[in-house]
Amino acid sequence: MRVVIARCSVDYSGRLDAHLPPATRLLMVKADGSVLVHSDGGSYKPLNWMSPPCRLSVAEPTAEEAAAGVEQVWTVQHTKSDDRLVVRIEEFLADHSADLGVDPGLVKDGVEAHLQKLLAEQIDLLGAGHRLVRREYPTAIGPVDIMAKDPTGASVAVEIKRRGDIDGVEQLTRYLDLLNRDPLLAPVRGVFAAQEIKPQARVLATDRGIRCLVLDYDAMRGLDDVASRLF
CATH class of the missing domain: 2.70.180.20 (Protein Yojf; Chain: A;)
Known part of the structure; x- marks a missing residue:
């Protein structure tokens, strides 16, 4: 340069x-x-x-x-x-x-792949009795981040974002439309999980029967002692 x-x-x-x-x-x-x-x-x-x-x-x-x-x-x-x-x-x-050499690129902390791995390991964050079926569950239009089962055995599709906006809700909606055509899976409920969910995205998700879940990345990594908090 x-x-x-x-x-x-x-x-x-x-x-x-x-x-x-x-x-x-x-x-x-x-x-x-x-x-x-x-x-x-x-x-x-x-x-x-x-x-x-x-x-x-x-x-x-x-x-x-x-x-x-x-x-x-x-x-x-x-x-x-x-x-x-x-x-x-x-x-x-x-x-x-100066010759800066080859840049390794930006390594983000808390990217979606990390959140996906942590949520798969702590699947109870979806609720007691949930169990993991598979990460990156394949569909004809792309993989669902996490496929799980709730305590009743019903399927739950989870889309994970760092920051949840309307596009993420639309993406999960497309997955749910496709998954619910499979009689072996239907009915499939949706969970939109993110570190931060924008108000507009929350309204749209709720309107479509999709549950929103805010992920605490530090707590999931064990860096935040939730029990010691005053608030």
Whole structure:
């Protein structure tokens, strides 16, 4: 990655035209070819950018540009369209390159696979007398996270999310519609389980006869002593 702090102006042309007048900005050139222009604000979002596949070329300024104080011109041309990003650098304040290597990616704590494993091991969280049938129960439209039986022997399909929203309820609804066509399984009840369930999702689930279950991830991992709580 190359990181440059410079006083520059930026022009974007193609599907739209945009202009950034001269100012001090952060320019990032990544190994994948992308070029991003940042200001000291606006959080993570760049002011302008070019995504790969693209090609960066560096040229000397024209006589007119040099007279205006431009030292170097960067042209970033997208290889599959006419989109072009032109950065006219008037002054370099810092220029540093480093090989960051291969990034292993973000490892999230409490992802759905972890929640699924913990709930399968603690199936009584669904209620006393429940037993696990199978994780990743296969259907024609994808696997149900957990299939269980309640104390009466009726089937229970569980969909697990970190944050439960309407899309998750819709997904579970599709599973239930399909599972209830199987006379060996029907009737199948649904449980929508998540660390946090949005109000709209709860209303929709309740309307469709789906029970909501909020999962306490720390307690499931044994990191939270529920018995010692005051509230």
